[in-house]
Each structure stands twice: as C-alpha cells, then as structure tokens.
Amino acid sequence: KVRYIEAPDGLEQRMRHYTGSVVFDRSGAFLAVSSPVGGVVGLWETTSGRFVRDLPARDASGLAATDRAGTYLLTGGDGSIRTISASRGDYEELKPADPTVMWDNHLAARGLPLSA
Numbered sequence: 001k002v003r004y005i006e007a008p009d010g011l012e013q014r015m016r017h018y019t020g021s022v023v024f025d026r027s028g029a030f031l032a033v034s035s036p037v038g039g040v041v042g043l044w045e046t047t048s049g050r051f052v053r054d055l056p057a058r059d060a061s062g063l064a065a066t067d068r069a070g071t072y073l074l075t076g077g078d079g080s081i082r083t084i085s086a087s088r089g090d091y092e093e094l095k096p097a098d099p100t101v102m103w104d105n106h107l108a109a110r111g112l113p114l115s116a
Contacts, residue, residue, distance in 0.1 A: 005031070005049045007042060014038050014054075020061045027069035030086040034060040036077055043086040053089045057082075062103050075103035 007015075015035035022033050024046065031044045036059045043052040059077035066073060070086035079098030082091045 003049060005044050006051070008051050008054075011040070011042055011051075011054060014040055015042070021063040023063040023065055023072060025065045025070050025072065025086065026067055030070045032063050032072050032084070032086065034063050034074065036061040041074065041084060043084075043089075052086055055084060055089060055091070057084075057091075077102050079103065 015033075015038035018035050018037035020034040020036045022031070024031055029046055030052070031046050033042045033044075034057070035041070039056060039058045039060060040054050041057045041060050041063070042054045044050065045052055057074060057076065060074055061077055062073075062075035064073045065071075066083065072084050072086075073094075074082045074084050074091075076082075076097070079095070079101030080093065081095040081103075082093050084091055
C-alpha cells in the first residue's frame with residue numbers, strides 16, 4: 001500500500017523541490033529525505049506519517065541507515081560525514097569538510113555494520 005506523507009508548509013520550497021536521497025532507518029520507523037540543493041534533511045515517522053523535524057545540512061547528499069534505529073550517516077558535497085538522529089534531532093560530525101573529497105547522493109553500506 002502506498003501512502004503519501006506531507007511536508008509542513010514551506011519545507012518543499014526550502015528543499016527547492018529537489019530530493020537527493022530517500023532512506024528508511026533499519027527499524028523502518030523513520031524516513032529521511034535529503035536535499036543538497038536546499039541544504040536540508042527532513043525526517044518523518046513512518047507509522048503515523050508525522051513529520052518529526054528538519055535539520056539544516058549544507059549540500060546534504062548521501063544518506064544511509066546505520067544499525068541503530070532512527071540514526072543515519074549523512075554525507076555532504078563538501079566532503080563531510082555526519083550521523084544524524086531522527087529522535088534527538090542532532091548531528092555528530094565524524095569527518096569534517098574536506099575540499100579534496102566530494103560525496104554525491106549515492107551512499108550505500110556494503111558488508112560493513114554502520115555503528116554510529
């Protein structure tokens with residue numbers, strides 16, 4: 001069954017109508033949507049469809065679920081790698097911006113548990 005989720009007023013405009021990545025967390029309880037063009041990540045609860053929060057994230061591109069519920073890896077076009085928490089709404093910087101590295105929205109965990 002397909003069910004649409006709604007974004008709060010103004011979020012689509014702030015995302016500049018562009019999506020880089022859409023990822024469910026490992027538990028299936030949260031959904032994250034990145035917009036590198038808008039510099040924002042939106043987070044929703046999947047059971048209710050309720051919008052949880054948005055987080056500013058400059059050039060936020062790749063998203064991958066970690067092994068913890070509601071937690072994602074987020075890469076940026078500036079070379080940064082962060083974890084984000086849907087429930088807490090915070091970041092932890094794992095790798096600062098690096099002008100020699102540029103991530104895009106193609107981020108996948110292959111064979112490694114992503115603990116954050």
